[in-house]
């Protein structure tokens with residue numbers, strides 16, 4: 001339902017402010033989709049979805065197991081960010097390339113690791129070779145389908161617009177990310193593509209998982 005700005009709203013008896021549709025407020029003002037997600041505030045109607053600056057899983061009982069699982073998965077994503085997808089698990093140095101260390105892992109509905117990806121933009125010269133996109137491609141190839149519903153994408157940095165769009169198109173059910181990216185983030189910082197109610201698929205979003213560790217890896221790179 002949309003209201004036309006400046007419409008001929010009925011004026012209450014005795015004058016005063018016109019009565020707007022929706023019980024006295026413009027319709028848009030009560031639409032959670034159009035409210036800005038502010039730091040630390042839950043997205044309206046979604047207790048587990050939080051805005052920038054907040055940590056997940058603090059609100060309700062039963063979140064502890066999920067939080068621990070997300071942190072475990074994020075440690076794996078951090079490992080991928082630092083060592084790359086193909087490196088042995090211990091003691092190897094990352095490739096001497098200039099790629100920003102962002103790592104992603106896709107987990108299936110049963111928690112199986114389906115694919116991993118590290119940002120390879122410089123390595124491959126491919127502007128779309130972000131960790132999330134590579135991970136989605138590899139998982140889709142492995143499963144033989146583009147639909148990744150039921151899956152959880154874990155990434156060390158807030159997704160950009162391209163990756164957020166790809167996550168929506170892949171029908172990923174849950175997105176877990178670490179550090180916020182205030183300059184380009186599309187999961188609550190600059191845009192909120194993942195939770196845009198105009199789209200017919202909206203993943204659950206858990207933000208700020210191992211935020212300090214994931215941010216530290218990026219800071220170390222840029223130092």
Ligand SMILES: [Zn+2]
Pocket residue numbers: 130131132159160161162163164
């Ligand atoms: Zn991206």
